[in-house]
């Protein structure tokens with residue numbers, strides 16, 4: 001395995017690291033200094049040495065003394081769990097365990113529960129951990145082409161990062177050269193030849209910017225439940241709470257521009273490079289190349305009914321069991337009426353673009369009554385647009401970031417909800433899970449969407465599922481690798497109950513169990529074999545492999561941060 005060392009000067013200020021990423025290994029030719037210099041020249045000087053986000057809080061970096069920078073550290077502590085702050089830093093991920101080496105515990109994180117907790121950084125060596133030591137701030141197609149050339153010549157693995165949301169750590173990459181794709185936040189609304197309207201987004205665009213732009217143009221972009229989610233959402237099937245009516249992100253993608261590992265800049269759509277287009281609609285992260293632009297269909301401005309139903313924070317486990325049971329009992333009806341949303345222990349937040357306010361109110365009355373009778377609240381609010389809903393209800397309630405967090409998930413068949421026996425078995429499984437974890441259920445499957453068979457490469461299980469069922473589990477910032485492994489195993493075991501309830505179904509690649517068993521089947525089902533062929537066509541040398549991207553047998557656990 002190659003080793004990429006960042007050589008730092010012991011006296012330099014943390015952010016003025018010497019630009020001396022050098023490859024050194026006993027088993028392979030080292031990357032010469034000249035290789036780095038010429039790479040930097042060919043990318044217009046945009047090759048950077050990376051650094052951990054929290055480095056200014058530490059007194060030691062990679063075994064060398066360094067000077068902490070108290071004002072800078074205070075700013076980092078203050079903003080540690082802010083997704084906008086994190087997405088602006090190359091060395092930060094939404095779930096910071098991906099900044100930590102998964103086998104050695106080397107890393108540089110703060111205590112997210114209290115970022116000022118000195119035990120995180122006092123007498124602790126800050127290390128790069130799982131962060132790529134060098135990255136290119138990609139601004140042009142030729143930057144990507146230069147990275148491929150460099151990788152082929154030197155054997156240094158490539159990774160691709162956008163906003164850093166990946167729950168499986170695929171946008172991190174110890175010892176890799178990273179392509180940071182946050183450039184070109186432009187929008188290009190297009191009235192296409194065909195009968196749809198679409199928006200073209202550069203990879204720097206955040207969800208919230210997309211929504212804002214669409215709103216200003218009187219249209220609706222269908223997307224995720226978070227301000228900062230980026231490109232990875234569109235590439236890997238992304239669900240929206242509007243997906244039950246308007247489809248998955250892959251259903252709505254009409255064109256992708258990509259630099260494939262042979263260096264070609266290609267346009268993929270239904271008439272050009274259509275095999276590649278099919279693969280990109282769900283095939284996996286960066287497995288087929290580096291994407292520069294994505295064009296997605298938009299809908300007219302929508303009037304939405306939003307059900308906002310909350311339970312009190314002190315609800316007992318028995319109350320929670322009944323709460324989830326109520327949602328199991330009613331979800332199929334809700335889905336058929338056009339509702340999509342999230343169900344948690346704290347709330348049901350659902351939206352509906354099909355019903356009027358009084359119909360929406362009576363549809364949700366059973367849940368509102370349950371909540372109010374247990375000391376909670378409920379209402380159905382009519383909003384003039386998706387953006388209005390997003391600003392009023394999502395920006396304040398989106399999933400928190402900055403803590404070490406993993407997910408266990410499963411796509412649950414619609415058929416399970418259609419019989420009394422199915423509902424009973426699901427309710428029992430949820431009740432049994434409650435002492436270990438509280439479910440975070442996403443009703444974001446394309447239940448009513450008129451899918452054209454064969455147009456995307458996601459597992460067909462999405463098409464026969466009602467819930468993307470999941471539960472989050474947190475690590476402590478200072479958990480050992482052994483402790484993390486134990487938690488991973490427990491999560492896999494608990495998800496198994498739901499796998500057993502839904503044989504033949506699958507899981508969501510972006511939000512799956514990190515150690516999803518038989519992940520090729522779970523994420524792609526019968527589409528896997530064709531994906532593998534397309535991978536072999538476009539990336540025969542496997543420059544673009546990533547963890548459980550399912551596209552080769554050659555990637556290793558090493559990709560996940562072991563040395």
Ligand SMILES: Cc1cc2nc3c(=O)[nH]c(=O)nc-3n(C[C@H](O)[C@H](O)[C@H](O)COP(=O)(O)OP(=O)(O)OC[C@H]3O[C@@H](n4cnc5c(N)ncnc54)[C@H](O)[C@@H]3O)c2cc1C
Pocket residue numbers: 094095159160161162163164165166167170171181203223224225226228229230231232233235236237238239240284285286287289290291292399400401510511546
């Ligand atoms: C707080 C939070 C909320 C979320 N909410 C939702 C939600 O509502 N709906 C939903 O479907 N998902 C949701 N997700 C999951 C999210 O969609 C995925 O994690 C998605 O991959 C994030 O994309 P990113 O670009 O921000 O992340 P990154 O981690 O930067 O990248 C994700 C993947 O895409 C690859 N990639 C990124 N840019 C490119 C590129 N230009 N070319 C090629 N490959 C690239 C990366 O290599 C990596 O494999 C959420 C995640 C978090 C942490």
Ligand SMILES: *[C@@H]1O[C@H](CO)[C@@H](O)[C@H](O)[C@H]1NC(C)=O
Pocket residue numbers: 019020021040044045046047048049
């Ligand atoms: C790349 O070149 C630019 C401009 O010449 C320089 O500022 C930067 O430090 C160089 N990067 C590295 C990693 O040496």
Ligand SMILES: *[C@@H]1O[C@H](CO)[C@@H](O)[C@H](O)[C@H]1NC(C)=O
Pocket residue numbers: 074075076078079085
């Ligand atoms: C971070 O926190 C500080 C306060 O410590 C604040 O002044 C600053 O604006 C915040 N944001 C960024 C991007 O640093």
Ligand SMILES: *[C@@H]1O[C@H](CO)[C@@H](O)[C@H](O)[C@H]1NC(C)=O
Pocket residue numbers: 193
């Ligand atoms: C639009 O359709 C016309 C007529 O079919 C065709 O000549 C033209 O090339 C199309 N334009 C684009 C951008 O596809």
Ligand SMILES: *[C@@H]1O[C@H](CO)[C@@H](O)[C@H](O)[C@H]1NC(C)=O
Pocket residue numbers: 216217218
């Ligand atoms: C959006 O709709 C409003 C109200 O109908 C109109 O005033 C405005 O010009 C429209 N904007 C665009 C960009 O079409």
Ligand SMILES: *[C@@H]1O[C@H](CO)[C@@H](O)[C@H](O)[C@H]1NC(C)=O
Pocket residue numbers: 312314315316375
């Ligand atoms: C929950 O808290 C409320 C006050 O916030 C209190 O009235 C109620 O009795 C509590 N319920 C339980 C089950 O403890």
Ligand SMILES: *[C@@H]1O[C@H](CO)[C@@H](O)[C@H](O)[C@H]1NC(C)=O
Pocket residue numbers: 322323325326329420
């Ligand atoms: C769910 O449905 C079952 C079977 O009809 C019923 O026994 C149970 O009381 C219902 N639970 C709730 C909370 O509605």
Ligand SMILES: *[C@@H]1O[C@H](CO)[C@@H](O)[C@H](O)[C@H]1NC(C)=O
Pocket residue numbers: 356357358359
């Ligand atoms: C709302 O929708 C229902 C069902 O379609 C319909 O019967 C009712 O008349 C509508 N109410 C209003 C106020 O439009």
Ligand SMILES: *[C@@H]1O[C@H](CO)[C@@H](O)[C@H](O)[C@H]1NC(C)=O
Pocket residue numbers: 413415416460461462464502503504505506
């Ligand atoms: C559940 O969905 C999967 C995937 O679509 C399918 O193979 C399986 O037959 C379904 N099971 C039931 C009971 O409907």
Ligand SMILES: *[C@@H]1O[C@H](CO)[C@@H](O)[C@H](O)[C@H]1NC(C)=O
Pocket residue numbers: 111117119120476478479480
């Ligand atoms: C982790 O940090 C917390 C908070 O500082 C501390 O209470 C705990 O003992 C630490 N655990 C380990 C394993 O070091």
